[in-house]
Structures are given as structure tokens and as C-alpha cells.
Amino acid sequence: MKDQLHISEQVCFPVYALAKEIINQYRPLLEALELTYPQYLVMLVLWEHEAQTVNQLGDKLKLDSGTLTPLLKRMETKAFVTRIRSTIDERIVNISLTEKGVALKEKAACIPKQLMEAMNVSAEDLLILKNIITKITKK
Structure with a gap:
């Protein structure tokens, strides 16, 4: 019988x-855009949904506000996003893309293809993997 603790x-x-390997493969592609991997994930959400609150971003990315806030501040310094506190409820911070952030989407469009080539996998392989991961992580 196999030892299950090997x-x-x-x-x-x-x-x-x-x-770890996927993030390492992303690193040089994202450095050219001045983004870290977590910042890239934020940009993906904002390119899809335009504006989000910090809490909405946290829910979508499974990150807490303590992690997101410094990350978003750095992105604001780079002029990719704006952070604007709600006038209705000051606890809510709205995150929006700047023109520079919107323009970055065009530069990032080639990243998925470059990543597949770097990892030597097909779109079909990645879809199978994604479906299995989604099945496991759905609550």
C-alpha cells in the first residue's frame, strides 16, 4: 500500500x-507593463467591469482590503487607477481606471497567448485545467 504522506x-x-510557475511566467510579461501579478488581476477585473469598490474587488479576487489598499495605492501612483472615497458613505472607496489604465488593456492583449506559448500548452489544455480547478474551488 502506498504511503499517502509522501x-x-x-x-x-x-x-x-x-x-508558482504560472506567476513566474507572467513576471517578465507584466514587468513590461509595470504591473505585478496581483495588480494585473485588479486590471483584469477593472477592464471587465470598469469601476468597482475595494470590497467588490476583494470579493472577486479573494483578497482582503488590507492587501488591496496598498496595492491600489501603488497603482494610483502609477496613474493606472483612481481611488475616490464615496460621498454617501466614506467607508466605501471606488476604484476606476484612468485613461492610462484603459490604454494598458491594448498592451496586455497579447499576454494570454504569450503565456500559453511560454508554458507550451494549448488553449484546450488550459480550459480543461480551469474547469477542474473551478469544480474544486466552487463553494
Whole structure:
């Protein structure tokens, strides 16, 4: 009988290693855009939804406001986003893209294809992987 406590028997380790590898593959592509991987995730949400509150971003990205706030401040310094406190409820901070942030989408359009090429996988392979991951992570 196999020992289930061997690292080679674990599902978590290759998933962990894959996550690190994907982020490492993104790094040089994103450096050209002056983005970190978490900032890229924020941009993906904003390119899709235009404006979001910090809480909405946190829900979508599974990040808390303590992580998001400094990240968003750095993005504001780079003029990719604006952070505007709500006049109705000062606890709410609205995040919007600047013109520079909107323009960055065009420069980022090639990243998914470049990533697939760097990892030597097809769109079909990634879709299968994404579907399995989504099945596991859905609550």
C-alpha cells in the first residue's frame, strides 16, 4: 500500500508548484507593463467591469482590503487607477481606471497567448485545467 504522506502522492504540491510557475511566467510579461501579478488581476477585473469598490474587488479576487489598499495605492501612483472615497458613505472607496489604465488593456492583449506559448500548452489544455480547478474551488 502506498504511503499517502509522501509528497509524490499529494495533489496539493503540484498545484502549488504550478501556481508558482504560472506567476513566474507572467513576471517578465507584466514587468513590461509595470504591473505585478496581483495588480494585473485588479486590471483584469477593472477592464471587465470598469469601476468597482475595494470590497467588490476583494470579493472577486479573494483578497482582503488590507492587501488591496496598498496595492491600489501603488497603482494610483502609477496613474493606472483612481481611488475616490464615496460621498454617501466614506467607508466605501471606488476604484476606476484612468485613461492610462484603459490604454494598458491594448498592451496586455497579447499576454494570454504569450503565456500559453511560454508554458507550451494549448488553449484546450488550459480550459480543461480551469474547469477542474473551478469544480474544486466552487463553494
